[in-house]
Amino acid sequence: MAEIMEKAAATEAATTPVISVRGVTVDFPLRRGNFRAVEDVSFDIMPGEVLGVVGESGAGKSMTGSAIIGLIEPPGRITAGEVLLHGKRIDNLPPDEMQKLRGKRIGMVFQDPLTSLNPLYRIGDQIVETIRRHLPVSEAEARERAIGLLREAGIPSPEDRIDAYPHQFSGGMRQRVVIALALAAEPELIIADEPTSALDVSVQAQIIKVLKRLCEKHGAAVMLITHDMGVIAETADRMIVMNKGRIVETGKVGDIIRRPKEDYTIKLIDAIPSITDPIRVHEKPPAQTPLVEVKNLVRDFDLSGSMFDRLFGRTAKVVHAVDDVSFSIRKGSTYGLVGESGSGKSTCARMMVGLIRPTAGEVLLDGKDIWQAGAFERRRKVQMIFQDPYASLNPRWRVGDIVAEPIKALGLASGRGEVEDRVADLLERVRLDAASMRKFPHEFSGGQRQRIAIARALSSQPEFIVCDEPTSALDVSVQAQVLDLMRRLQDEFGLTYLLISHNLAVVRTMADDVGVLNQGKLVEQGPVDKVFDSPQDEYTRMLLSSVPDISKIV
Amino acid sequence: MLSFILKRLVQSVVVMLVVALIAFMLFRYVGDPVASMLGQESRIQDHDALRERLGLNDPFYVQFANFISNAVRGEFGISYRLQQPVSELIASRLPATIELAFASALMALVIGVTLGVMSALKPRSIATALVMTLSLVGVSLPTFLIGIGLIYVFAVELQWLPSFGRGAVVDLGWWKTGLLTESGLRSLILPAITLSLFQLTLIMRLVRAEMLEVLRQDYIKFARARGLSARTINFGHALKNTLVPVITITGLQLGSVIAFAIVTETVFQWPGVGSLFVNSVQVVDVPVMAAYLMFIAFVFVVINLIVDILYYVVDPRLRIGRAAQ
Numbered sequence: 001m002a003e004i005m006e007k008a009a010a011t012e013a014a015t016t017p018v019i020s021v022r023g024v025t026v027d028f029p030l031r032r033g034n035f036r037a038v039e040d041v042s043f044d045i046m047p048g049e050v051l052g053v054v055g056e057s058g059a060g061k062s063m064t065g066s067a068i069i070g071l072i073e074p075p076g077r078i079t080a081g082e083v084l085l086h087g088k089r090i091d092n093l094p095p096d097e098m099q100k101l102r103g104k105r106i107g108m109v110f111q112d113p114l115t116s117l118n119p120l121y122r123i124g125d126q127i128v129e130t131i132r133r134h135l136p137v138s139e140a141e142a143r144e145r146a147i148g149l150l151r152e153a154g155i156p157s158p159e160d161r162i163d164a165y166p167h168q169f170s171g172g173m174r175q176r177v178v179i180a181l182a183l184a185a186e187p188e189l190i191i192a193d194e195p196t197s198a199l200d201v202s203v204q205a206q207i208i209k210v211l212k213r214l215c216e217k218h219g220a221a222v223m224l225i226t227h228d229m230g231v232i233a234e235t236a237d238r239m240i241v242m243n244k245g246r247i248v249e250t251g252k253v254g255d256i257i258r259r260p261k262e263d264y265t266i267k268l269i270d271a272i273p274s275i276t277d278p279i280r281v282h283e284k285p286p287a288q289t290p291l292v293e294v295k296n297l298v299r300d301f302d303l304s305g306s307m308f309d310r311l312f313g314r315t316a317k318v319v320h321a322v323d324d325v326s327f328s329i330r331k332g333s334t335y336g337l338v339g340e341s342g343s344g345k346s347t348c349a350r351m352m353v354g355l356i357r358p359t360a361g362e363v364l365l366d367g368k369d370i371w372q373a374g375a376f377e378r379r380r381k382v383q384m385i386f387q388d389p390y391a392s393l394n395p396r397w398r399v400g401d402i403v404a405e406p407i408k409a410l411g412l413a414s415g416r417g418e419v420e421d422r423v424a425d426l427l428e429r430v431r432l433d434a435a436s437m438r439k440f441p442h443e444f445s446g447g448q449r450q451r452i453a454i455a456r457a458l459s460s461q462p463e464f465i466v467c468d469e470p471t472s473a474l475d476v477s478v479q480a481q482v483l484d485l486m487r488r489l490q491d492e493f494g495l496t497y498l499l500i501s502h503n504l505a506v507v508r509t510m511a512d513d514v515g516v517l518n519q520g521k522l523v524e525q526g527p528v529d530k531v532f533d534s535p536q537d538e539y540t541r542m543l544l545s546s547v548p549d550i551s552k553i554v
Numbered sequence: 555m556l557s558f559i560l561k562r563l564v565q566s567v568v569v570m571l572v573v574a575l576i577a578f579m580l581f582r583y584v585g586d587p588v589a590s591m592l593g594q595e596s597r598i599q600d601h602d603a604l605r606e607r608l609g610l611n612d613p614f615y616v617q618f619a620n621f622i623s624n625a626v627r628g629e630f631g632i633s634y635r636l637q638q639p640v641s642e643l644i645a646s647r648l649p650a651t652i653e654l655a656f657a658s659a660l661m662a663l664v665i666g667v668t669l670g671v672m673s674a675l676k677p678r679s680i681a682t683a684l685v686m687t688l689s690l691v692g693v694s695l696p697t698f699l700i701g702i703g704l705i706y707v708f709a710v711e712l713q714w715l716p717s718f719g720r721g722a723v724v725d726l727g728w729w730k731t732g733l734l735t736e737s738g739l740r741s742l743i744l745p746a747i748t749l750s751l752f753q754l755t756l757i758m759r760l761v762r763a764e765m766l767e768v769l770r771q772d773y774i775k776f777a778r779a780r781g782l783s784a785r786t787i788n789f790g791h792a793l794k795n796t797l798v799p800v801i802t803i804t805g806l807q808l809g810s811v812i813a814f815a816i817v818t819e820t821v822f823q824w825p826g827v828g829s830l831f832v833n834s835v836q837v838v839d840v841p842v843m844a845a846y847l848m849f850i851a852f853v854f855v856v857i858n859l860i861v862d863i864l865y866y867v868v869d870p871r872l873r874i875g876r877a878a879q
Contacts (some may be wrong), residue, residue, distance in 0.1 A: 060562060071778055103781030110779075115772035118791050119871055120798075130780045164871040 012180075016087050017044035018189050018221040019068060019106075023081035025066050026060070026245075030075070037063040038212055039245045045189065050212065050222040052236030052253060056268075056475040059087060059243035061225045065191045067091070068223070069100045069106050075452050086188070104134040106181035107220070109211070111194035112286040113174035117166035123132035123150075123177050124162035127184055134185035151178040152217070154210055168259055172203035186218055193225045200340040201502065205546035227475065229272050230505075230548030233257055241265050251343035256552050271480035273505035276546065279512075281531045282302050283491040286512060291496045292352070292464055293328040297361035299347050304429040323520035324361070329464075329513070334490065334497040336511030336528065338504055338543070345500045349466045352498060353384045365464065380410050383457035389449035393441040394513045399452055400437030403427065406460040426455040429492075430485060447478035451485065458489065466498045471506060482511060508532055516540045562862055566855045571622075573851035577844040581631075582610075584840060630845035635837045640845045644827060649729050650720055651819070651826035655812045657742055658750035662811075663804060666754045670761025671796075674769065675788055683756070692755035701748040701821035702803070708744060716741045718823040745822040747838045749815060753807045760803055764796040798869055805861035809854040 026038040027529055038060040045051045053061045066072045068083050070091070082090040085105060090098065102108075118126060127146035133136060137145065138441045143162070150158035153176040166174055175195065182190055195211060196204040213236060217224050224236055232239050232253060239256055241249040241264070249262045260266045299322040322344040329335040331547060337345050350356045352363050354370055365381060368374030383406070386392035393402055403423045406412075413419045424434035430451040441449055457465050470477040470486070483506065490497060501507050508528060515525035516539065524537040535541045588601050588610065605611055609620060624630065630640040669689075673682040709717035721737030723730045732738030768774065769792055777787045816828035825831065827846065834842035866872050 069779055071775065099778075099781055099783065101781065102779055108776070108779035110772055110774060110776055116776040118773040118777070118795065119793070120794050120869060122870075129782065129786065132781055133780070133786075167871045178776070181776075184780075 005073045013121065016045075017084075018047050018049075018086060019045045019223070020084040020087070021064070021068065021081070022084065024064070024067055024078055025080040026063055026072060026076055026468075027079040028076040029463055037245055038067060040081070041242075041245075041247055042081070042457070043247070043250065045221045045223060047188070047221055048216065048219055049238065050215070050224055050236045051221060052232035052239035053225045053242060054227065054239060054268075055242035056227060056477060058244070059242040061242050062193050063245075064242070065108070065193050065223060067188075069102055069191060071102075071108075072221055080348070081229065100134075103130055103182075103187065104185045105187050105189070107185075107187035107190045109178050109182045109190060109192040109195045110176075112198045113171050113178050114198070116178050117174060117181075119166055122163050122165055123169075127162075127177075127181055130181055130184045138380075146184070149184060150177065152214060153177065153180040153183075154206070155180075159343060170229050172199055172207060175199060175203075175207050176210060179207070179214060179449075183214055183218060183220070187220055189221045189223065190215055191223045195224070196231060197226065197228065201548075202340060202542060202546045204231070204548065208548070211235075227552050228548060229257070229269065230552070233550045234548045234552050241268065268477060269550070271477045272550055273480075273483075273503075274551050275505045275508050275532060275547055275549050277505065277509050280487070280509060281333075282332070282512075284332065284494070286496075287331040289331055291326035291331040291366065292335075292498070293364040294348075294352065295326050295362050295364065297322055297325045297348065297351060297363065298359045299351060299356065300359045301343075306408050317321070320520050322351070322358075323519070325515075325520070325522045326361075327513075327515050327522065327525055329496055329498060331463075331496055332490070332494045333512040334499050334510050336499045336501065336507035336514040337517060338501060338507055338514060339517035340502065340543075342519075343517040344469055345517055347520075348517070349384070349468050349498060349500050353382050353466050354378050378461045380406075380412070381463045383460060383462040383465050385450070385453050385457050385465060385467045385470045388473050389446055390473070391452055392453055393449055393456075395441055397440075399427075399439055399441065399444075402441070403437065403455045406456065410460055412460060414472065419479055422459065423455075427452075429458070429489065430455045445478075446474050449480075449484055450474060450482050454482075454485065454489070458493070461493075462495070464496045464498070466500070468500045469502070470499070472501065472503060479506070486510070498529050504532075505549065516543065557868075559859075559863065560861055566859060569855055570848075570851060573848060574622055574625060575618065577625075577847045578618050580847070581621065581844045582617065582839050584838075615745070625848060630848070631841040633834070633839055633842050635834065635839040635842075640841045643830060643842065644845055644849060646730075647825060647827045647830045649731060650824060651812060651815055651828060653732060654742065654745055654749060654818070654824060654826060655815055657746040658748075659804075659808045659811050661746060661751065662750040662753035662757055662807070665750075667761050667800070669754075670758040671765055671788070671793060673758070674762045674765035677766070689755040689758055692751045693759075695751075697748060697752065697817045698821050700751055701745070701818055704744045704748055705821070715744055717744070720825055745818050745824055748821070749811060749818045753811060756807065757800065757804060761796060761800055764799055765792060768792045768795045775801030794868070798865070801864050801868065802861055805857050805864075806854075809850075809857045812853050813850045 021044075022042050022392040024038060024041050025036065028035040028037055041060070041064055043051065053064065055061045063072065063076075067078055070093075072078070078091050082369050085101070088205065092100060093101070110539065114422060124143065124146055127149065128139065128142045131145055132139070135142075143309050147158045147162055150162060155161050155173060155176055166177070169177065179195075190211075192211060196207050199207060208231065211222070224232065225231060236253050238251065239253045240247050241256065241262070243264050249256060249260065249265045256265060260269050269543060298320065301319045301321050302317075323347060325344075327335065337348060339345050345358065351358045354375070357371065362369045363371065365374050365378060368377065370378040371383070400420070400423050403417050403426055407419055407422055413422055420437075427434050427436055428551060432448065432451055432455070436444070441452065467486070471482050486497070487510070489495060497510075499507060499510050511528050513526065514528045514531050515522050516531070516537065518539045524535065524540045531540065532544065535544055588604050592600060592604060594659065609617060612620075628641045633640050636643060637696070669685055673685055676682055682697055705717045708715045716737070719741055720732045721739070721741035722735040723732045723738060724734045732742060774787060774792055777791050815826060816832055818824065819826045819828035820832055820842065827849070831846045836845070
């Protein structure tokens with residue numbers, strides 16, 4: 001009899017959700033009225049399950065996570081619904097009881113490993129204080145446990161590294177530490193808020209593996225919040241699609257990705273580029289003659305310290321950021337440059353637009369070296385689009401002045417009227433209202449700002465545009481629109497692009513040729529389909545296999 | 555670390571040399587030192603003899619080198635006004651200034667940091683609003699007005715505290731302290747408050763602003779998500795991060811507390827270096843002025859050096875030599 005009871009209790013434990021969210025609504029009463037961040041959201045997470053929560057920025061996915069763990073920034077609060085942890089209501093607990101529950105029963109991992117650890121505390125101290133806060137163990141036992149956790153999270157020689165400070169770890173290693181911290185007191189639920197978005201693809205794949213393995217081992221359920229459908233496809237069992245604070249669709253990951261039902265989900269999935277997408281077809285095929293040629297480009301950075309450091313015997317340290325790179329870009333085509341952070345992509349781009357001088361080698365535009373004979377032409381013919389549309393536009397200038405600056409600086413138009421006509425025309429070409437020229441950048445969304453940046457790049461009637469991660473700060477649906485605009489402009493004006501991106505899927509759908517950079521060296525190049533479908537180099541293969549992609553559903 | 559300190563030391567020496575040059579020019583070219591020393595009713599021969607004896611006929615660089623070598627030994631000549639060696643004069647006045655400066659710096663630091671942290675943790679409370687408003691008064695009122703106001707209220711009307719001087723002092727042989735007698739301590743209160751008020755409000759506002767910034771950081775949010783208690787987060791994680799920039803400003807402020815004690819010392823007739831300087835300016839006592847200039851520059855340079863070293867102690871990110879990866 002007792003045995004049957006026990007068994008029943010065990011099955012019940014397996015069938016009660018770890019967390020139940022029931023009709024939760026989060027409101028922010030602001031001066032301009034009420035802002036509803038989350039509306040009537042309900043879902044369950046079962047023990048050991050990984051639930052993916054996907055949506056674009058402002059969809060309310062992070063806010064839902066904060067609501068569960070009780071960390072909504074004031075004045076926001078839960079105004080309706082309830083949160084149950086193993087069937088017990090927790091959203092109405094007094095603050096000090098909620099505080100004891102955080103970390104102990106619900107752990108959290110944040111997006112940016114560079115900022116989630118306190119820079120002035122040793123990582124060991126941060127883990128030990130968390131363990132001792134929640135578990136009745138001595139300092140020495142806690143330290144022992146901390147070393148164990150670090151080892152499980154894949155930190156090599158944790159006995160030595162435990163006394164290091166966060167800045168002594170790389171981004172991926174820090175995120176391992178953060179995961180170890182979140183698991184320190186054996187919580188039943190881990191809320192991972194964009195745990196890999198700030199990391200390189202190869203590191204991203206490792207971190208997802210660590211997170212999954214550890215949660216399985218400790219039996220923790222995971223709520224995985226991300227904007228990256230690829231990560232969900234590879235990691236989660238079930239998923240929720242959120243939009244504007246509401247749940248749009250819930251279901252098995254495979255079902256939603258293959259057969260989305262709701263309009264929003266269909267559009268969202270449609271907008272996501274994949275590394276297996278068909279390659280790009282131009283309206284006019286690009287010419288065979290190269291417009292830009294890069295020959296044996298080298299750039300060294302001298303990292304050795306000052307005269308004093310040398311006096312004390314520190315040897316000179318030179319980093320080869322770009323090491324003997326050569327490629328050429330056909331007129332009217334797009335050349336994609338891919339690689340992880342620190343591979344030299346951006347240094348390469350900066351040398352090609354004339355922002356940094358190469359240590360050796362040359363960049364030829366129409367056969368003339370842009371650092372010598374072609375220096376003046378370069379200013380008109382070469383333009384650049386930057387990653388962050390929030391930082392690349394002067395906030396105190398009107399859009400009209402921003403777009404007109406290259407025209408004025410290069411003396412391409414005479415008289416105010418002509419400049420204004422040109423700016424209006426450019427804004428219309430990037431699908432913005434000509435009246436926007438009187439507005440300031442902050443009045444626009446991220447996607448619209450990137451259009452303004454494109455208009456500015458086009459205003460000198462360039463032939464060659466360097467696009468450095470042009471869409472990585474944007475949501476997928478906005479990214480699709482911006483990429484589409486870039487494609488159309490390319491065919492319309494016969495532009496030549498150098499596209500730098502860590503997102504291989506974007507490169508696949510945009511580029512004609514691609515080059516893979518690793519530690520400053522070009523390891524492989526060729527037509528996009530050839531490189532992506534049958535990669536020759538070890539590094540390219542590794543890169544392609546670690547990309548979380550919606551075609552790789554578990 | 556060692557190379558860093560050496561670098562800073564070299565920079566400090568350069569700064570001191572530049573200040574010494576200015577002090578020397580003051581000494582040598584503002585007025586005629588010989589005329590100042592001998593007065594108007596003296597003979598030309600005496601002037602020439604003294605000029606020769608003081609080495610004033612030597613070329614510029616020899617004089618400057620002599621000035622430096624004397625300065626290094628702490629010799630700045632003889633005060634025109636008091637006819638005593640300047641070094642002795644300053645040494646006898648220094649304890650008063652240092653005690654005043656440290657008392658007020660301590661007050662500013664303790665009260666300023668406490669109020670700053672409190673007002674950052676409870677940004678919407680009435681007490682915070684009150685403190686912030688009062689701090690504006692502290693920043694905007696000139697020091698001498700505060701001093702006179704305090705004297706009027708506590709010394710003239712209420713007659714609780716003395717209005718001037720240092721009270722009774724105890725001579726420890728090398729240091730005359732007012733901290734060991736009741737009258738000395740009572741005399742210290744008003745000038746210390748006067749001198750600290752500006753620094754206090756500055757430190758408070760700085761700590762508040764930094765703390766509010768730090769509390770927005772991800773690692774504070776993560777610390778909350780780890781379930782740490784509010785006390786650990788606010789007074790451990792947040793405060794330690796707040797202190798990094800506060801150290802710089804506080805260090806520089808301590809320098810200026812010593813340097814600009816002049817006004818407070820004058821208002822309270824505090825027998826410190828500042829009032830010595832003011833009295834010397836009135837009678838163009840150039841050796842004292844030059845020595846004071848050197849002394850203040852030295853104080854600033856030393857404090858800056860200490861601040862830079864403290865950075866290393868507080869912020870592990872600066873200990874580059876130990877970076878493992």
